[in-house]
Amino acid sequence: MIPINELARGYRLYQDEYEAKALEVLRSGWYVLGKEVTAFEEEFAQALGGDCYCAGVDNGLDAILVGLMAAGIQPGDEIIVQANGYIATMLGIMQCGGVPVFVEPDEYYQLDAARIEAAITEKTKAVLVTHLYGLATRMDPILEVCRKHNLRLFEDCAQSHFAPYKGVNTGLFGDASFFSFYPTKNLGGFGDGGGVISRDKALIDRVKVIRNYGSDYRYHNIVIGYNDRLDELQAGLLRVKLSHMPELLANRDHIAQRYLHEIHNPLVTLPQVPEYCKHTWYQFVVRVDDQAGFMKFLKDRGVSTDISWKTPPYLQPCMVEKYGFKRGDFPITEAICDSIVILPMMDWMSEEEITKVIQEVNAYAGLAEN
Numbered sequence: 001m002i003p004i005n006e007l008a009r010g011y012r013l014y015q016d017e018y019e020a021k022a023l024e025v026l027r028s029g030w031y032v033l034g035k036e037v038t039a040f041e042e043e044f045a046q047a048l049g050g051d052c053y054c055a056g057v058d059n060g061l062d063a064i065l066v067g068l069m070a071a072g073i074q075p076g077d078e079i080i081v082q083a084n085g086y087i088a089t090m091l092g093i094m095q096c097g098g099v100p101v102f103v104e105p106d107e108y109y110q111l112d113a114a115r116i117e118a119a120i121t122e123k124t125k126a127v128l129v130t131h132l133y134g135l136a137t138r139m140d141p142i143l144e145v146c147r148k149h150n151l152r153l154f155e156d157c158a159q160s161h162f163a164p165y166k167g168v169n170t171g172l173f174g175d176a177s178f179f180s181f182y183p184t185k186n187l188g189g190f191g192d193g194g195g196v197i198s199r200d201k202a203l204i205d206r207v208k209v210i211r212n213y214g215s216d217y218r219y220h221n222i223v224i225g226y227n228d229r230l231d232e233l234q235a236g237l238l239r240v241k242l243s244h245m246p247e248l249l250a251n252r253d254h255i256a257q258r259y260l261h262e263i264h265n266p267l268v269t270l271p272q273v274p275e276y277c278k279h280t281w282y283q284f285v286v287r288v289d290d291q292a293g294f295m296k297f298l299k300d301r302g303v304s305t306d307i308s309w310k311t312p313p314y315l316q317p318c319m320v321e322k323y324g325f326k327r328g329d330f331p332i333t334e335a336i337c338d339s340i341v342i343l344p345m346m347d348w349m350s351e352e353e354i355t356k357v358i359q360e361v362n363a364y365a366g367l368a369e370n
């Protein structure tokens with residue numbers, strides 16, 4: 001069975017380096033917020049393009065929470081997000097007292113700038129874009145609408161490490177940007193991890209206070225903070241992976257280019273890549289009418305698939321209970337959730353595996369023959 005992802009492959013690619021770094025950290029006797037975290041923060045900010053600052057935190061959800069807190073989001077503030085985004089983004093907004101306000105995505109699955117104005121109320125304080133699947137959102141019109149209505153801009157980059165829009169990496173457009181280093185992410189560690197990026201050093205300094213019990217120096221607490229710290233082992237291992245990002249992204253691009261050029265099936269719609277972007281293929285998402293039938297067909301022939309995600313965030317029970325959303329509220333999003341299928345994509349695949357995925361997808365003939 002070809003897996004949808006197999007994390008051990010990524011580990012094996014640089015096994016010696018990971019193991020040497022792990023031993024180095026274990027032997028150092030210093031395990032939380034130390035020189036590995038500081039070095040990772042500097043190297044990651046530099047790799048994104050410099051002229052920005054990073055605070056490492058414990059995961060992507062907490063990056064959103066502490067980042068929004070540090071940016072001054074207050075209880076009751078409305079934040080515009082895409083309806084097909086991820087639940088963690090909404091949880092981060094709600095945990096700092098904000099209210100997510102949903103709009104439909106565009107044809108690339110990203111927040112549709114043209115729909116933002118209709119969602120603005122007197123409580124709207126910000127737009128939070130999630131660059132989904134490894135592709136940047138079309139930022140110019142979003143920046144324009146934020147300027148026009150004096151809204152803050154935040155980016156959820158959990159799926160878009162090093163995905164550029166017009167040559168500038170995602171994460172560098174917003175007042176603050178939130179990264180996850182969860183193991184499946186393109187820059188993923190070996191456990192949980194996250195980061196906040198901003199060009200505003202004062203905001204990053206506030207994140208560093210909030211992540212550490214709200215203390216600006218030892219045993220001195222100036223805000224009601226959390227324990228949202230990144231540990232040395234993760235930071236050290238992330239530094240190793242960061243140093244290999246160009247070749248890891250090239251591997252993904254190779255797999256994606258083969259899929260794009262060799263999958264020819266009128267029943268399967270391939271992802272589009274707008275000319276202003278370079279896709280980083282966190283996930284390779286196709287669309288089919290018969291989602292369940294297509295997935296079963298591939299499973300029976302040894303190819304794993306997945307859906308991310310079948311239930312949109314506003315239809316999750318906790319959201320329905322809180323806000324009363326119902327099916328039919330965002331039909332474009334629901335059509336996406338009912339038709340997307342993710343094909344195998346990971347740090348490394350053999351040519352035979354890629355060929356097998358392509359052959360089986362091309363063999364799919366829809367309801368008539370299955």
Ligand SMILES: Cc1ncc(COP(=O)(O)O)c(C=O)c1O
Pocket residue numbers: 059060061062086088089130156158159180181182192193194
């Ligand atoms: C778009 C998006 N936002 C936020 C998160 C949350 O990150 P984490 O799992 O590190 O909390 C994820 C990852 O799962 C994600 O895909």
